[in-house]
Amino acid sequence: MATAALSGHNFARIITSQLLEPQTGSSLASLAANGSNDVVEPTTMDELMQAVTSLDSEIQSTKAQVYKKLLANYSAFSESFVYSLELKDKINGLLERADDMTSQTMDPEAWRCTGLRQTVMSALVDHHEISYKVQENNAILEGLSHFSRVEDILLQYESCMDAGKILQAGHCIQQASKELSQAPNAGVSSSRITKSLTEQCTRMTEAIDQMLDELVSNSIHITHSNQDSVCSFSLTLTYNIKVPPLSMPRSGSGSTPSTIRWHELIRALTLLDVAREKLRPLQKALIRHLLQPLIQYHRDAVLQIDRSADYVASHGSSISLSTRPGQGTGGTDGLFENIRRVFEYIQRDIFLQGYVSAEFNADEFSSDTEILTHFIGRNIAKEACAMISKHYLSTIVPSDVQGLKKFGSIASTATQFEDSLVSMGFLTDADRELRDFVENIEIHYTNNKRDTLLKIGRAVIMNEDFKTIQVKDLDKDDDLAANDDGWGHISDLDTELKDSSVSIKSKQLVDMVISTLKEAGSLSEVGSPHLYQATRSLIDLFRALMPVHHARTLTNVPALTMLFYNDCMYIARELEKVPARMEDSIPGMEDVQYDDVIPALKALAKKWLGVQVRKQQDELMESIDEAGGFQDSSLENNYAACERSMKQVVLVFRHLGKAWKLLDGAVRRVIKELEKLTDISEKESHKLARICSVLFECEDQFDSAGPFVERVKGDAYNDEDPIHYFVPSWEKFQQLTDVLELSFAEIMTRFRAGQLHMFEEQELSNLVCALFADTPLRQHNLQEIEQGHPMPLPRG
Template sequence: MAPTAVSPHSFTRSVLAHLSSDTTQLPYSPSHPSQTTTAASLDSSLNAPPATSDDLVQTVATIDTEIQAIKAQVYKKLLANYGAFSEAFEYTLEIKDKIDDLLEQADSMASRTTDPENGLRQTVMSALVEHHEISHRVQENNRIMEGLEHFSRVGDILSQYEAFMDSGKILEAGHCIQQAAKTLAHPPNAGVASSHITRSLTDQCARMTEAIDQMLDDLIANAIHYQHPTDDNNTQFKLTISYDIKVPPLALPRSSMNSAPGSIRWHALIRALTLLDVAREKLRPLQKFLIRHVLQPLIEHHNDAVILIDNSTNYASATGTSLSLEQDPGHGSGDLFRDVLSVFEFIHRNIFLNDYSSPEFNAEEFSSDTEILTHFLGRNIAKEACAMISKSYLSQAVPSDINGLQDFASIALAATHLEDELIALGFLTEADRELREFVENIDIHYTNNKRDTLLKQGRAVIMSEDFKTIQVKDLDKDDDLEKESDGWGRIADTDTDVKESCISLKAKQLVDMILSTLHEAGSLSENASPHLYNATCSLIDLYRALMPVHHARTLTNVPALAILFYNDCMYIARELEKVPARLEDGIPGMDEVQYDDSIPALKTLAKKWLDIQVQKQREELMESIDGAGEFRDCSVDNNFDACERSMKQVVLVFKHLGKAWKSTLSPMTFYKVLGQLLNEVSKRVIKELEELNDISEKESHKLATLCGLLFECEDQFDSAGPLVEAAKGDAYDDEDPIYFFVPTWQKFQLLADILELSFAEIMTRFRAGQLHMFEEGELSDLICAIFADTPLRKHNLEEIEQGHPVALSHHAH
């Protein structure tokens, strides 16, 4: 674009035109005097009075003059700077022309780029699409090439497999299958992985693997022969291994021909099993046979089993080897550990071929096949054998007495030697030392065996129906912890001591077992000794649990045996209380041996069964009293006879219990139990007699006679005086001992007297304070029942209602 020419005159005219149209916007200049004057005039005019029209005209004229002056001044300024301004204006016009030219070029380029047919954008997009298509075809071709190479490698491997199978090289064929399967498992791309060719080859590899697997099974079946016992020979079990193994013909999956039969050596088969990592699976039947039919019968019946081993085998020249186990009662070697070791030496040498080496077998730079088989297969056999030795031999050899522990030392030495040899052969590791752990803890096993024996013997004693008895004082004669005691009732603890009672032999046998076991514990280690103490606790628990259940019917129905069981529990508790004194230094691992839980439990059990028996006898006595018909109408002969039979039955029961229990219970327990029962009887009789409303004179004598029958029970307490004196101490006043054990007996005696006394005699005793056992109401009811209503009765009743004489009553008490 050509620049536009502007003359100085035209620019001047343009500026003047602009100034003439915009003069009111000129800035204020204080240097101009007329401008200042005008401003002052304007300011003063704002405060002046209203102007006239002449004033306004004059003002407008003044303003116009001032404006013209300003315009002239501006024009002068512009003229003074015209040269610089003109140059700047010309440069601006040139810049404008260049920008316009660039815009035209940009418009032209945009038109050429965006053209839908021939534009640059369309050309580039077409080129990119074409490049993408070419790249996709190249990648697809690369994937196809990778797939072809992948399938070619698999095909080559499978061809090698067929060649190896044709020549009977089972190991190499197995490697081919493994390599083919590994190659197929890692395809170069997803397309190859999903290809039907891959699926077909995978299926073919699976069939070939099955073929290899079947051939291995056939080779093992041809190599290993198991013979079980028959009626024709005395061989129990026999294992034969052929070193030259015939290879069976095999139909090849990709060929119509069969593989040529041949033979391989045992070591080649072992190597194939090992390198194909199927040895543990394929040789598991051999492992089971050796454990179940060789080692197990050898260990369990070592005195009758004879091992025959082919030890002269030289693998390089031999065709096979064998091992047999014969049953010959009484003619076994007797050396179990030597026989077991010979079996493992046979396995190590003749089966795992430890002595055979070749460049391919048992190479020094790798873990040998023998080491692999010994560790992974032989270790299971050895661990099973050691477990069976521990369970079936060592546990049976644990001694039953403390002296036998010394004899066990030779067995322990032989067991650890066997384990050392198995570790040296590689069958076991240091972490597998089960035999050494067993023998090192023989004291623990001894205590466990002792515990089982103790509980077994204790159970037999507990369940025995033999209840023979023995006097405790006879047992205490040889006991330094027991002081001698002379005479019935002279005992230290009258409530719980059983010195003057008898116990069953069961209790003595159990105590002897406990004490002997604790004495044995004193010679054991700190780890084992507490086990024997716990065994004695278990024996006591067994006694408490089994005795009341197994003998429940006997203890319930036979009072003497129930009381004997009470004595047994108390006796065992007493002997347990003396254990700390017997074992002042304790036992290893326990500074003090105590039975803080067992002793209270035994005493509680004893009291429970004593209470059960007392309650049973009480019910029987109450049932006998029921036959008296509440003692009503005793003046009638039939009623009196019934009451008499009832009272005689009560006396008979008491005499029977006294005879049965006196020789069994300790004196204090005997009198307390018998007194408790007699107290219940007397309370019942007193209650029923006091409830009679009208008692005739004849009936009163009859009732007194019936009460007198019970007096025969008093002789059961004739020998209790020393016990009462010992129990009451200084408070003892030479009183009848029956009053101590039967609190209501004195009241019962007084009731019998009241039934026979006259009214005057009754009042005399009342005034003397001798009837203090009766409440005022009780005594009044008795008098009303016995005596007719008269002024004298009324007077005496009033006296009775005033209460017993205080001083006399206290004296009587």
């Protein structure tokens, strides 16, 4: 025992070391380890002897303590002495076995011979295999327990289906699905049994969903017909609902009940969260085939409701609608009363609100009613209010101010009806569409007026009739036109149209603007600005539509281009008068002005006039080209061509009225062509003068233009002919015409008087050379002309 004195702890370390390093040569390699699984250094003999010595010391100390105890407890020792001897023998036997195992462990040959390593390793392998099988068996037991719970739930489902308990059956499906999604381990989750049970749950869910569809179909019966204004609708609700046979085979001895009650179906639909889906056809039918015809044909609508006061004893209820011309309730009150009755039917007979019965707890069922009211009833109510706004209220928006004042009773009825829907829970304060409509009736009124105004205005603008009227005839009854100081002088001469003509359509548009503004003055500050904006929209429509719809006409007919010019200027002039016409300001607006519209109208007029002027200018230049540069005008054919050219200028100018630049351009071109002539005979000069005199017919277009020039020039105005202001080259053209027929002496008299100052010296010299033969007198006069013009005489 002394040679192999090892503690049990060190002995275990030796065994562990050998198991971890079976190929190590030293049997004491792991004695220094501290019980961990780390690789340890081999133990030396000194360390081993130190351990033995320490063990002996511990034994001696223990013996001393034992002796001490024995002396103190001699009587107890004597009583257990025999038992101690027996224990001693057993301990000695155990120590001998330990010595034997120690020697075998420390001897490599003995280790291999006795097979202790193989025994330990085999035991460990067996232990591992047994542990795995135990874990596997535990997993199988958990899986079987899991599948057993699922199977119990599915059996309960079948039992509920047999008993017709649709709601409980649905709960079973939900519970089974939840169990299958919470498998105890991955093996159970991926097993074929789980897959099979999941598929079975899916089929059962489809079966109960199909049964709910059939139950809803068996409980709701709808017929409808909608042809023009003749409508019929009938909804019958059966409270004792026939349960269809199950389509999926199952075990169980029970039989499906023949019927279930309506409230049971409602409860199943709401608690399974499929009420909105299953009752959507009912919702659509009530909106489309009951409420919409009731609102559209309310004057001929007859609504009938058949119900029982006792749900328990009732077998069902019904509601029907038919249109009978002349037999409907008619009127606003009748319409809203019928719609209110529809919602009372929905609340009481479909949602079962307010029923108290032994068959179900009314308080418990109230939550289902709230769900139906919120998700289904609210949609129906919002659609109904939208249809009332669209198909009824919007159609009776007043067309005049007096009707607008009488609209208050209709507004009151509509808001009271909406209040009842709110009190029943079908709407919230945020859903008050009818209240918003009636509170903004002035806006709807002005919108209608705007639409009507634009519709009529569009018809006027697109009309191909361009009948005209004299502006002076329009102004004779206009106090503002009679007294210019009443609204201020017009600064833009283009808007002075006293002797011009405008189209009837421009007068119609102006009248529409003025009447609309006057009506705006009788509204509140909420609606009046909208009517003002409507007049602006009318003018914008004129500016946008006229150049597009009448583009070809305005391009090809110069007279209509000028008429369009006059129309734009006339409308602009009348808009400038608006502030003076408005005796009282429009509510909600400080100023009623068209400061941005007026310039746009004038710009549009000048744009199209410019287009036509350029076109006619080109045509006039081509016409003047046909005169052949006024060469040989003494010849009859050439004279006719030149005269025809000048008449064309007059014709175009008369068509374009105020296209003064056109006349000025034509005159400049004639002057230029005449100045190019190098040899003009006496006969030819008279012919040329006659040709030029054709253009004098244009002077009558300026007969009324004097006041315009006076306003522009102010104190500088000296009663000059207005044509000289608008056609700067006219005076030169007149003098040129005279020069063609004057004698040489008369020409020089005018030159010396400064009356020919508009001609350059070279221009005048060329004319003299073309008109008169080369003589000493011509040479003398040319020298005088070349010295420059004298100071022109002041115009008297």
